[in-house]
Amino acid sequence: MSTRKVSIEDLPLNKFHWKITIYTAGGPFCDGYILSVIGIALVMMIPQLGLSSLMVGLIGTSALVGIFFGGLVFGYITDLIGRKTMYVIDLLVFVVASVLQFFVGEGWQLLILRFILGVAVGADYPIATSLLAEFTPRKHRGFMLSFLVLGWWLGAVTAYIVGYLLMDLGENSWRWILASSAVPSVIVLLLRAGTPESPKWLVSKGRIEEARENLRKAFGEEADIGDIPSDPPKTSFWGIFKRGYGKRTIFMSLFWMMQVIPTFAIMTFAPTVLFAFGVSEDAATLGSVVTSIFFLIGTIIAVFMINKIGRRHILIWPFLITGIVLVALGLNPTAPLIIVVSLFAVFAIFNGGSSVLQYVYPNELFPTEVRATAVGFGTAMSRVGAAVGTFLLPLSMSGIGVGPTMIIAGITCFIGFIVSLLMAPETLHLTLEESSRVKTEQDSEILNKKLFK
Known part of the structure; x- marks a missing residue:
């Protein structure tokens, strides 16, 4: 048998x-x-x-x-x-x-x-x-x-x-x-x-x-x-830029960078940022721990939603929401404590949730022979964003103040929103071969109909 x-x-x-x-x-x-x-x-x-x-x-x-x-x-x-x-x-x-x-x-x-x-x-x-x-x-x-x-x-x-x-x-x-x-x-x-x-x-x-x-x-x-x-195909570092994959490499690098620039900056200097909004020193230290917990909560929600609502929704709309939240904080640096804490909690939940795509998209959009290369390249580019955000935030805080700094952070989220709206594919239900295959113009047209339907 x-x-x-x-x-x-x-x-x-x-x-x-x-x-x-x-x-x-x-x-x-x-x-x-x-x-x-x-x-x-x-x-x-x-x-x-x-x-x-x-x-x-x-x-x-x-x-x-x-x-x-x-x-x-x-x-x-x-x-x-x-x-x-x-x-x-x-x-x-x-x-x-x-x-x-x-x-x-x-x-x-x-x-x-x-x-x-x-x-x-x-x-x-x-x-x-x-x-x-x-x-x-x-x-x-x-x-x-x-x-x-x-x-x-x-x-x-x-x-x-x-x-x-x-x-x-x-x-x-x-x-x-x-x-x-x-x-x-x-x-x-x-x-x-x-x-x-x-x-x-x-x-x-x-x-x-x-x-x-x-x-x-x-x-x-x-x-x-x-x-x-x-x-x-043979493994080649440059394979992530050839045969139609260059656009995907750009998309992966940009959305990942736009996520981590405000995340690393705010998480690294969370007590300093909260203190600048008028939170007491002790409460600001505790607030950094609480903020990290909200990031965790957002991640948990996204883990259970990603196979229900798809990749695009989990990436696009959190970028828009976190951008609005950060700009609201920047325009109201003297807002009551409860408003400040609530807005940071919303930022953490939605930013933490969308961060799950950092591990999902790079693996789904590239074929086996360059999959790890693509993830590694995206990781490297994201650390450029993390380093830039971490380095510039204290300089911006001391130079132009917490309000304008939060507005700039919000703008990075809006850039991520536009990039994702225009470039993020939907790979839900596709096999790795289907989601990563872009070899000819005809293949690209067929795949795009499945990805963006």
Whole structure:
């Protein structure tokens, strides 16, 4: 009796899907933890290490610089050598670099370690998301990829909580706070060990029998790899700019940058921003934690809505709403406290919700041979936006005030709204091959009818 073959993207959910989703989300959890915990530790380490203002700024931005290079370089390397190997190596770097932070004696040592951690974080974005996308059924791909962003925010919130709890350990508490990121990293490293290579990547390299064997181990005899390309395109970094993909690369880079410019700036300096609106110093510190929780709430809502209302709606309208909110804050810098807090909560919920597309769109819009390269490039461009926003916000606050600064931040959201309205496709219900295939003018016309219907 023959077994009916089912495409990998039409398989029903099983334990393997949930396992790889959770294991993959562990990477973004560590990313959010590592990037957020430094803000708590910096306050305590400055007098002990005698850090200058310049060194503090360099340490604060070193991880962002590392993410730029990590995404740009290791996304391409992941497409060349495979997802499986890199999937484990980057977590090993998390563990080692996190532990070494405990032993730093000078600022430059921490600067180097934070840069290395940033490189590993930047590498994990394309590695983890591309592997998960290539194993996930199309009906659940949006949910599972957006779940990774939820992992990031859970990591960030956990970092704030752990940092707060460890603050009473004495003068070396900042060492324990920084090294604490080794704990979740070790756990995720152990969970990820043994994860099979992506069948779609193996097929793209002509390793058909290995792909079939991986599928059988993960899903049983009924799993099928689907159509096998007779002459699959070779992996090339420039492939994300050729064969019709240049427009998609521009769209991905622009919407991602317009999201993170106000997000990183406001989240990094949340207490300062709230204090400028008249919130007391203690309440402003608490407000930054509460704001991060609202970001998490927005992400949770989007995770469960993305497969119901589609990608375009979750991207377009939050850009418009957050732009209106930030401009309203900018025009009313002396508004009552309840109004200020409420508007920031609305910004956090909608901005956090739309951020799930950062992991979904790049994976859906590019083919297997350059999927990780595209995600890595988008990651790198987004860190340019994050660095610009983080660098300029304090200068703008001191130079032109909090009101005009919020208006400028709102304008970035409006730019994102226009870009998304004009360029964002709808990829709901499409297979990865359908959503990423743009090879000829005829193919483009057929695909566009499906994407924009």
